[in-house]
Amino acid sequence: MSAIITVAPTGPVATTRDNPDLPVTPEQIADQVFEAYELGASVAHLHFRDDQERPTADLGVARGTMELISERCPILIQLSTGVGKGVTFEERAALVELRPRMATLNPCAMTFGDMIFDNPPDAVRALAARMRELGVKPELEIYDTGHLDFCLSLRDQGLLDGPLQFSIVLGVRGGMAADPRNLMLMIDRMPADANWQVVAIGRHNLQLTGIALANGGNARAGLEDTLHLRKGELSRGNSPLVRRAVDLAKALDRTVLTVAETEAKLQLPTTVGG
Numbered sequence: 001m002s003a004i005i006t007v008a009p010t011g012p013v014a015t016t017r018d019n020p021d022l023p024v025t026p027e028q029i030a031d032q033v034f035e036a037y038e039l040g041a042s043v044a045h046l047h048f049r050d051d052q053e054r055p056t057a058d059l060g061v062a063r064g065t066m067e068l069i070s071e072r073c074p075i076l077i078q079l080s081t082g083v084g085k086g087v088t089f090e091e092r093a094a095l096v097e098l099r100p101r102m103a104t105l106n107p108c109a110m111t112f113g114d115m116i117f118d119n120p121p122d123a124v125r126a127l128a129a130r131m132r133e134l135g136v137k138p139e140l141e142i143y144d145t146g147h148l149d150f151c152l153s154l155r156d157q158g159l160l161d162g163p164l165q166f167s168i169v170l171g172v173r174g175g176m177a178a179d180p181r182n183l184m185l186m187i188d189r190m191p192a193d194a195n196w197q198v199v200a201i202g203r204h205n206l207q208l209t210g211i212a213l214a215n216g217g218n219a220r221a222g223l224e225d226t227l228h229l230r231k232g233e234l235s236r237g238n239s240p241l242v243r244r245a246v247d248l249a250k251a252l253d254r255t256v257l258t259v260a261e262t263e264a265k266l267q268l269p270t271t272v273g274g
């Protein structure tokens with residue numbers, strides 16, 4: 001059996017005050033994505049920061065970072081349309097116009113830590129339709145059981161093409177807790193042909209990533225999800241986390257997929273125009 005490794009080098013919340021090796025500039029992000037590619041990652045899930053490290057959906061920053069990455073390696077780029085605090089849904093949605101091979105689609109509004117994560121149903125439907133038009137494959141971020149049901153209804157309305165691709169997100173305050181029982185419930189409910197991974201925030205990251213890999217899931221690794229390699233030990237950049245996920249997959253007899261194999265497995269459409 002095979003596994004796809006995604007690197008998530010920088011998320012929406014932590015800063016270099018939390019981990020000095022967090023990549024925040026386009027060059028730093030591109031360098032750490034390249035290191036992850038060399039270790040076996042075939043997908044890069046990307047957030048961007050402005051010069052004060054705040055989350056940004058600035059199209060110039062996003063385009064520039066995508067170009068730096070593409071100069072270094074053919075890793076598949078997945079833009080986050082979650083982006084982070086202080087950025088409107090419209091600005092977040094505009095990122096798909098850059099035609100990455102994939103982008104996240106957060107299907108439902110929710111409490112997300114101390115903020116409201118605004119994903120109005122009509123706007124989500126419109127974004128799903130636009131992604132389909134552009135050939136940008138959605139990775140569906142589901143933080144609760146009802147989010148899965150909403151995605152299945154989008155599929156039934158013809159707004160999502162199979163095989164569906166999910167991140168089961170555990171550990172966000174306002175979504176499902178990072179508890180193996182929640183993960184097993186969600187795994188049980190995955191459509192038979194779905195590709196999926198767990199996004200386990202914080203100190204349960206390793207345990208839940210291991211459970212997901214042992215149950216046929218893919219793996220995501222990086223400083224977006226945990227700043228630590230183990231209790232009390234900050235990860236020196238993304239490489240130690242990616243290396244550990246690759247080693248874990250191989251130890252469980254999962255073949256780590258190349259970029260071309262990942263494209264085939266996810267059935268990525270060809271992006272249109274641009």
Ligand code: KMH
Pocket residue numbers: 011012080081082083104105106141169172199201224
């Ligand atoms: N940051 C994670 C909690 C997204 O970027 O669209 C979920 C995530 C979603 O990665």
Ligand code: ZN
Pocket residue numbers: 008011012045047080082224
């Ligand atoms: Zn993200």
